[in-house]
Amino acid sequence: MLWLxxxxxxxxxxxxxxxxxxxxxxxxxxxxxxxxxxAQYVAQVDVGHLRSDEALLVVHPVYPLPAGELxxxxxRGGRVAVADDFGAGRRFFGTFGMDLHPPKPxxxxxxxxxxxxxxxxxxxxxxxxDGVPALVTNHPxxxxxxxxxxxxxLGGDRSAVVLSGAVGSGRLVAISDASVLxxxxxxxxxxxxxxxxxxxxxxxxxxQGRILIADSDxxxxxxxxxxxxxxxxxxSALDRLSHLQLPKxxxxxxxxxxxxxxxxxxxxxxxxRSTFARRAYLQSGECVAGMAGRIxxxxxxxxxxxxxxxxxxxxxxxxxxxxxxxxxxSPPSDxxxxxxxxxxxxxxxAFERFITDIDRLQGRxxxxxxxxxxxxxxxxxxxxxxxxxxxxxxxxxxxxERDE
Numbered sequence: 001m002l003w004l005x006x007x008x009x010x011x012x013x014x015x016x017x018x019x020x021x022x023x024x025x026x027x028x029x030x031x032x033x034x035x036x037x038x039a040q041y042v043a044q045v046d047v048g049h050l051r052s053d054e055a056l057l058v059v060h061p062v063y064p065l066p067a068g069e070l071x072x073x074x075x076r077g078g079r080v081a082v083a084d085d086f087g088a089g090r091r092f093f094g095t096f097g098m099d100l101h102p103p104k105p106x107x108x109x110x111x112x113x114x115x116x117x118x119x120x121x122x123x124x125x126x127x128x129x130d131g132v133p134a135l136v137t138n139h140p141x142x143x144x145x146x147x148x149x150x151x152x153x154l155g156g157d158r159s160a161v162v163l164s165g166a167v168g169s170g171r172l173v174a175i176s177d178a179s180v181l182x183x184x185x186x187x188x189x190x191x192x193x194x195x196x197x198x199x200x201x202x203x204x205x206x207x208q209g210r211i212l213i214a215d216s217d218x219x220x221x222x223x224x225x226x227x228x229x230x231x232x233x234x235x236s237a238l239d240r241l242s243h244l245q246l247p248k249x250x251x252x253x254x255x256x257x258x259x260x261x262x263x264x265x266x267x268x269x270x271x272x273r274s275t276f277a278r279r280a281y282l283q284s285g286e287c288v289a290g291m292a293g294r295i296x297x298x299x300x301x302x303x304x305x306x307x308x309x310x311x312x313x314x315x316x317x318x319x320x321x322x323x324x325x326x327x328x329x330s331p332p333s334d335x336x337x338x339x340x341x342x343x344x345x346x347x348x349x350a351f352e353r354f355i356t357d358i359d360r361l362q363g364r365x366x367x368x369x370x371x372x373x374x375x376x377x378x379x380x381x382x383x384x385x386x387x388x389x390x391x392x393x394x395x396x397x398x399x400x401e402r403d404e
Contacts, residue, residue: 015216016060016178023184026059026215032186032195033057037203039211044219052077052170053209055202060087060178062216067095075168079202083175085141087216093143098163098174103142103154111136120152120161128152128162128173128197134190137161140177173198305373306361312380313358316387320351323387347386354379 014024018041021027033039039057047069050056056073058065061084070080070092082089090100103118111117116139122129128151135152142159143150150160163174179185186192202211320335321328324342332355339348357376361368 015062016182017217018213018215021183024179024182026182026213028183028186029059029181029195030213032192033199033211033213036196036199037211039199039213042212042214042218044221045212045214046221047073050078050212051209055079055204055209055211056081056214057198057202057211058082058084058089058214058218059181060084060216061089061092061214061218062087063218063220064088065092066220067092071095071167074170074172077169079171079173079204080167081173081175081198081202083178083181085139085177085179087178093174096165096167096172096174097145098148099144100141100176101144103140103159107155109155118154120154123150123153123160126151126164127201128164128194130193130197132190132194132197135161135180135194136185136188136191137177138179138182138185140179143174143176171201171204173201305368305370309358309361309368309373309376309380312377313355316351316354316380316383319384319387323390342390344386344390347383347390350379350383350386354383 016024016026018026018030030039030041045056047056047066050073052073055078056070058081061082065082065088074080082092084090084092085100093100107115107118109119109121111119118137118140120135120137120140122132122135132152137154140154140161142154142161143163144158144160145163145165148160148163148165150158150162151164152162153160160174161176161180165172175181180191181195186195199211203209317332317335320326320332320339321330324335324338326334326338336348336352339345339351354376
């Protein structure tokens with residue numbers, strides 16, 4: 001904690017304001033927002049009172065964003081875009097699994113041989129990239145996410161300037177360089193088209209919904225409900241101190257005072273184990289159990305699908321021994337012979353091939369592709385259906401013999 005308190009951090013970017021008409025202001029962004037989607041500037045936002053048909057565009061926030069409230073807003077269908085590189089957006093991006101960091105040195109594509117103006121290229125077909133051949137950045141950071149494909153990236157790899165993903169039934173757009181939207185940068189055709197696309201994307205299918213634009217001066221309310229934990233309060237205070245033009249000694253003294261206050265609170269009121277020690281406390285994901293939980297667990301692409309196939313194999317083996325009225329302790333290798341004796345050689349071959357395929361996969365221990373998994377499940381279902389049909393036909397034959 002003391003190491004964090006004495007760690008100094010230089011201010012790496014100026015605050016950006018909607019009312020500023022100078023080169024680094026956001027007045028042109030507001031003008032585009034008004035023309036394209038009826039956008040309006042907000043000096044204070046209560047996220048809990050936003051409607052699901054409304055959208056929020058945040059540019060270079062200075063005050064900590066209420067990530068938990070914004071996540072709930074998006075789960076209800078709201079759309080949020082945050083453009084930031086050196087402000088308070090880093091913590092917000094981290095809540096959704098995004099890492100904000102400097103780009104690789106010596107990027108190949110820059111504007112006018114200026115290494116500080118790298119050009120981002122579209123890396124996927126997306127509404128945000130429609131009609132935008134290039135996006136000029138200015139001293140940018142980059143975003144990385146383990147599963148999201150960048151909409152715009154630097155250097156052709158997964159270092160993203162723009163990421164977009166679903167949060168519940170809503171959408172999140174993360175932009176790692178707030179300056180792509182300032183007045184001076186909107187003089188580039190690609191940047192201006194991107195700003196239009198961004199407004200249109202946030203508006204979505206709700207032409208009557210409001211688009212709210214927040215800048216560095218925007219306050220987030222109600223603060224007591226979102227930032228009520230002392231650890232969060234200390235982080236907020238230090239964030240605000242880092243943006244004040246104070247001497248380093250003054251910042252250090254104020255930081256020590258805040259640390260002393262926090263230590264007194266920790267010694268008197270906080271529990272020994274705090275749920276706020278985990279980064280995931282801002283996330284509001286669901287924990288599903290039972291069959292729905294199993295489906296959710298194996299829905300992601302990086303899960304090994306062998307376990308469900310082993311369960312399916314066991315079900316087929318039990319069903320076969322029951323239908324053939326074999327002893328429960330009979331090994332599965334006896335099933336094909338019993339099926340052949342019943343005159344269903346094709347079913348015996350299918351059963352033996354299915355068991356062999358599962359054994360081979362277990363021995364190899366490799367991940368199973370979704371296509372191979374689907375093929376094996378379909379084969380298993382056909383075997384189960386044929387076993388049921390075999391019992392029906394046998395029962396019919398027995399009834400026929402009794403009638404005769």
